[in-house]
Amino acid sequence: MHSRLRLELIIERMAAPRACKLLEAAGLTGYTVLPAISGFGGETRWSRDTDMSASSDMVVVISIGAEAQVHAALNQLENLLGSHIGVLSVGEVQVLRPGRF
Amino acid sequence: MHSRLRLELIIERMAAPRACKLLEAAGLTGYTVLPAISGFGGETRWSRDTDMSASSDMVVVISIGAEAQVHAALNQLENLLGSHIGVLSVGEVQVLRPGRF
Amino acid sequence: MHSRLRLELIIERMAAPRACKLLEAAGLTGYTVLPAISGFGGETRWSRDTDMSASSDMVVVISIGAEAQVHAALNQLENLLGSHIGVLSVGEVQVLRPGRF
Amino acid sequence: MDIALGTLLSPIVLFFLLGLVVALLRSQMTIPEAFAKGLAIYLMMSIGLKGGVAISKGDLGWDAGFVMISAIALSFLLPVIAYALLRTTTRLSEVDAAATAAHYGSISIVTFVAAGQATAAAGLETSGYLVAVAALMEVPAIISALIIAQRGAAQPGSVAGSDRGELAREVLLNASVVVLLGSLLIGWVTGEAGMKTVAPFFVEPFQGVLCLFLLDMGLSAGRGLRNGWRQLGPGTIAFGVYMPLVSASLAAGVAALNEMGPGDAALLITLAASASYIAVPAAMRLALPKAKPSIYLTLSLGITFPFNLIVGLPLYIWLANAISAGAA
Amino acid sequence: MDIALGTLLSPIVLFFLLGLVVALLRSQMTIPEAFAKGLAIYLMMSIGLKGGVAISKGDLGWDAGFVMISAIALSFLLPVIAYALLRTTTRLSEVDAAATAAHYGSISIVTFVAAGQATAAAGLETSGYLVAVAALMEVPAIISALIIAQRGAAQPGSVAGSDRGELAREVLLNASVVVLLGSLLIGWVTGEAGMKTVAPFFVEPFQGVLCLFLLDMGLSAGRGLRNGWRQLGPGTIAFGVYMPLVSASLAAGVAALNEMGPGDAALLITLAASASYIAVPAAMRLALPKAKPSIYLTLSLGITFPFNLIVGLPLYIWLANAISAGAA
Amino acid sequence: MDIALGTLLSPIVLFFLLGLVVALLRSQMTIPEAFAKGLAIYLMMSIGLKGGVAISKGDLGWDAGFVMISAIALSFLLPVIAYALLRTTTRLSEVDAAATAAHYGSISIVTFVAAGQATAAAGLETSGYLVAVAALMEVPAIISALIIAQRGAAQPGSVAGSDRGELAREVLLNASVVVLLGSLLIGWVTGEAGMKTVAPFFVEPFQGVLCLFLLDMGLSAGRGLRNGWRQLGPGTIAFGVYMPLVSASLAAGVAALNEMGPGDAALLITLAASASYIAVPAAMRLALPKAKPSIYLTLSLGITFPFNLIVGLPLYIWLANAISAGAA
Numbered sequence A, B, C: 001m002h003s004r005l006r007l008e009l010i011i012e013r014m015a016a017p018r019a020c021k022l023l024e025a026a027g028l029t030g031y032t033v034l035p036a037i038s039g040f041g042g043e044t045r046w047s048r049d050t051d052m053s054a055s056s057d058m059v060v061v062i063s064i065g066a067e068a069q070v071h072a073a074l075n076q077l078e079n080l081l082g083s084h085i086g087v088l089s090v091g092e093v094q095v096l097r098p099g100r101f
Numbered sequence D, E, F: 001m002d003i004a005l006g007t008l009l010s011p012i013v014l015f016f017l018l019g020l021v022v023a024l025l026r027s028q029m030t031i032p033e034a035f036a037k038g039l040a041i042y043l044m045m046s047i048g049l050k051g052g053v054a055i056s057k058g059d060l061g062w063d064a065g066f067v068m069i070s071a072i073a074l075s076f077l078l079p080v081i082a083y084a085l086l087r088t089t090t091r092l093s094e095v096d097a098a099a100t101a102a103h104y105g106s107i108s109i110v111t112f113v114a115a116g117q118a119t120a121a122a123g124l125e126t127s128g129y130l131v132a133v134a135a136l137m138e139v140p141a142i143i144s145a146l147i148i149a150q151r152g153a154a155q156p157g158s159v160a161g162s163d164r165g166e167l168a169r170e171v172l173l174n175a176s177v178v179v180l181l182g183s184l185l186i187g188w189v190t191g192e193a194g195m196k197t198v199a200p201f202f203v204e205p206f207q208g209v210l211c212l213f214l215l216d217m218g219l220s221a222g223r224g225l226r227n228g229w230r231q232l233g234p235g236t237i238a239f240g241v242y243m244p245l246v247s248a249s250l251a252a253g254v255a256a257l258n259e260m261g262p263g264d265a266a267l268l269i270t271l272a273a274s275a276s277y278i279a280v281p282a283a284m285r286l287a288l289p290k291a292k293p294s295i296y297l298t299l300s301l302g303i304t305f306p307f308n309l310i311v312g313l314p315l316y317i318w319l320a321n322a323i324s325a326g327a328a
């Protein structure tokens, strides 16, 4: 097993494509986007059922990558995300096929 | 980068709102709820397609927080979740903007 | 709190049932499947909106388990997943009720 | 029997069978959950509206009130019988038996709709207020079963410490109660005139939509059976078949006492004989989380629903005709 | 007032109220998002097609062009007024005020549809090109509000560094603009003959679909209110009620100047009075991410939409009748 | 050509073009997947039922049997030709060529439906059993392509070690085969009488639903093209245009041999010329996971489908008229 990083970005659905482009630019070899159905942050709760515009929908972007690429992505995401958008976290994971990442 | 905890709660959709209230009460600054489409546990498999009532649907609640708040939440969740509900796990992650959590 | 492993498998929706059978066979006590809505890997981007056949849809399978069972699952998944399918990663987490896993 | 064959060869039954067979053959085909749930709401709005308009044309007399009260009593009573039968004839635990009993006291709205089609095909007249009866029979069985569970050793241990208020809201304001009663009221208020504007959506396409919905129910029932049949012993499976007959007999008695017409009697009998697979499972998950959904769902949707749809309906219509002939 | 009662007791208003009440009582019932979104696209295709066919039958004269230009100007102007009112009468921050102002300059297509039903019920004739007017009024208010926000200290700080091209595409090609104008064009090109083939789907069931959709809107509005009302001060709530009246008065002036018939005038007044809750929130989330959605969404969907539906429509029809009587 | 213009200006083609243009302009608008998939099932139920009722009225003769057998043979044969063409004229790898070939041997049910509309508009009669032909042509091409792939150096290396039974089930019991054949049977059994009850849902609104569905297909095709066109060389794109013509010619021969009427011939030709974008991609993903979906999906949905819809249909009708005139 080989050590890699797992980047997890919880972000507004509308802002996600832009963040994803950055991940690609940073050299990450892949990512996967999951839909969220509700959440809480700051003072407000959102949920699909209260917002016909889906404008407060969030998605979760997961990307497994090598340290260099994940750190490159972090730097760029830091600029990109204003103080108002997205929750970014990085954890350590083990993978089987290191060549992929 | 700063160390924080990532709480992940896999829980019955109907019980989720109650668990989320506890997270808020424990002082966590945010959480996000993801839908699941199928699963296995104990002896039974569930999936959206076999259950018109959606009564066995699960969701996954993710919350990134500081140690103190996550531990506060854990204590309360432990009481709340009977022996029959939910799978709770906590992992370590790194975050960029420590002030948020 | 007790240490356990969190296996995360990002896999083609159509191949997921087979992978899940392996997890059960390896003795894992449960897993949960989440839907994905888009992603990027190799040279191609996919998203629900561009593929009426849903043939490139991915799902994310999460399973919390003890080291022995997770390693048993890893061995079998390694054979199963060709070079073309799935992204597999394992991280460490803490759980409350160790008897469950 | 002409009615039996007519029922069996109706498009809705055939589409249900198609879904059932396909799922048992392990096809992966699905109808998206969001789409099916949307259709379910459509179906409930439609029968609510039609019932309301029917009420607006006639007048609700004392007899309707008596039927409603009897129906509520029936919904309270049936779980007690079901629980006793389950505990004596099967190995189900107390909590599983209580949860299952709740399903058989409550009702299945799609079975009710299919009965509406079958009675109409059989040339029987029905009254609009039976829709209200259907809505009123959904909930009492849940309360009854919870009392049973609490009396037994089976401590409910409600989900995530949810307080009673939450449970009550969940149960009393569940989608089918709300949509049925709400649409009934709207149909009543707007009457024939309001109905005319929405009939091309809520009336004419109704039977076709029902076909699509029953295809989905067939798929669900088949998949449920495939996954869950191992958990059902022969005693439990038998219960899924004879319990509807027990309920039907009791309801026939109620119908005779109230001197209901054959159409209305057939609907009441069908309601009693049918078992819930949407509202009650959701409530049980909150209130009795230790009960196994794979038991009560498989039984209700996989055994009792097909039985009622194919064998039960013609029987209940025949029974209703018999008692009202006796009454006359 | 006869119209007022007729409006209040129409099935669509009653289903909206049903959803609203149910959500305020904290029922968990939902209509799946995918289903409701599908219905929304259906509704827009339908009114687009009907508008297009109407245009294909008559001829678009200069007067239609003038109305369109006035409507665009109105959509640009209204946010300026709304912003000034919000900044002087409420405590909303600059960016929240600008974002909210954008909603009131833009339009609500469902309010427009309901106005179409109400004018038809009141026996007034309307022209097809008003659908184009609706589409044209969606966007200018957004531009106007962004200019206001940029002028103020409130730096937009767009979402995720999105460039202007992306924002422009998002705004100009949003679903309702695209589907409305596209269907209008298709209806225009294929005319009555093309319409005949699709009428059993796009025309006859329309009012029924609207009922189902308004049930969902009631649920959303009720939930939004329950979650968000704490964030709205009394000044903001008042704004949600008087701003439509301000917009309606201005639009009435425009209608009088253009000598519009009473039906068309009622539609234009309704468009001005209505506030967006789909296209504009999405655009604001990209362009002004610091603005709080819980404020502008709650106000637009929870306060202004119900106000317009229940109180506003009869008022606007009365107003339209008054000005065209004055003109004649 | 009158038919060509009639086709081009039909609402369904126009809505497809609307979706295509909007997606190419990079609008974010979408029709929810669950809603579109529900509509797809509706469309298949509808044509299945109509086909079954048509069969129940006439009688299935030997000639229908011969056509079915020829059609199955055609579906087996076409991938062989397609594979040879792709390997000689493009740089696609063996596995990509085999996977793509499978799509062109199989069929597109929406193209078939559009052909049904166009033949009806052209005043040609068609037989119900062609729906069965459509269902029968879905699968053989898949088997044929898998044999080709296995013969070549391209080891299938099936997904996740899935055994053949699983693949067979996936392929033979896929949603469109199941729903088409099942509804056909149900329509046959219930006949005109059963159809009458469901016609307001399955017959009258059909064309309108098709418009909505084709708007979605336009969006998908446009997005597919935008994301995937880089992966298609000029040779591959050319294949997407001339392969339908090759298939159409062969099918025309088959139609002539079987002495089919012009309407039925047009449908068979269209089936042969159309390429799958739902059933086959799903099967290829299981059976040939190394093949790139971005190639076969973009080609089939982005190039061949629009070509058939806009240019192909009038051509195939003309061809069918020509051969049956020759035959007569």
Ligand SMILES: Nc1ncnc2c1ncn2[C@@H]1O[C@H](COP(=O)(O)O)[C@@H](O)[C@H]1O
Binding pocket: A010, A038, A039, A040, A041, A042, A044, A045, A046, A058, A084, A085, A086, A087, B029, B030, B031, B032, B033, B062, B063, B064, B065, B101
């Ligand atoms: N600490 C957190 N953990 C998980 N999700 C979060 C957290 N904070 C915020 N979110 C998500 O991000 C959304 C916006 O939060 P905020 O940016 O705080 O308004 C919330 O509604 C949640 O879905």
Ligand SMILES: Nc1ncnc2c1ncn2[C@@H]1O[C@H](COP(=O)(O)O)[C@@H](O)[C@H]1O
Binding pocket: B010, B038, B039, B040, B041, B042, B043, B044, B045, B046, B058, B084, B085, B086, B087, C029, C030, C031, C032, C033, C062, C063, C064, C065, C101
């Ligand atoms: N070890 C596990 N890892 C991930 N998900 C689990 C696990 N155990 C249970 N689940 C999820 O929780 C649901 C209920 O499981 P149980 O409480 O064991 O009946 C399952 O259907 C899964 O979706």
Ligand SMILES: Nc1ncnc2c1ncn2[C@@H]1O[C@H](COP(=O)(O)O)[C@@H](O)[C@H]1O
Binding pocket: A029, A030, A031, A032, A033, A062, A063, A064, A065, A101, C010, C038, C039, C040, C041, C042, C043, C044, C045, C046, C058, C084, C085, C086, C087
């Ligand atoms: N490094 C990664 N992290 C997260 N998801 C990935 C990663 N690589 C691939 N994926 C997912 O797997 C799908 C197939 O990727 P691939 O197998 O590289 O063609 C992608 O579309 C993503 O959804």
Ligand code: NA
Binding pocket: D078, D103, D104, D105, D106, D107, D108, D247, D271, D272, D273, D274, D275, D276
């Ligand atoms: Na019952």
Ligand code: NA
Binding pocket: E078, E103, E104, E105, E106, E107, E108, E247, E271, E272, E273, E274, E275, E276
């Ligand atoms: Na406005």
Ligand code: NA
Binding pocket: F078, F103, F104, F105, F106, F107, F108, F247, F271, F272, F273, F274, F275, F276
């Ligand atoms: Na073909």
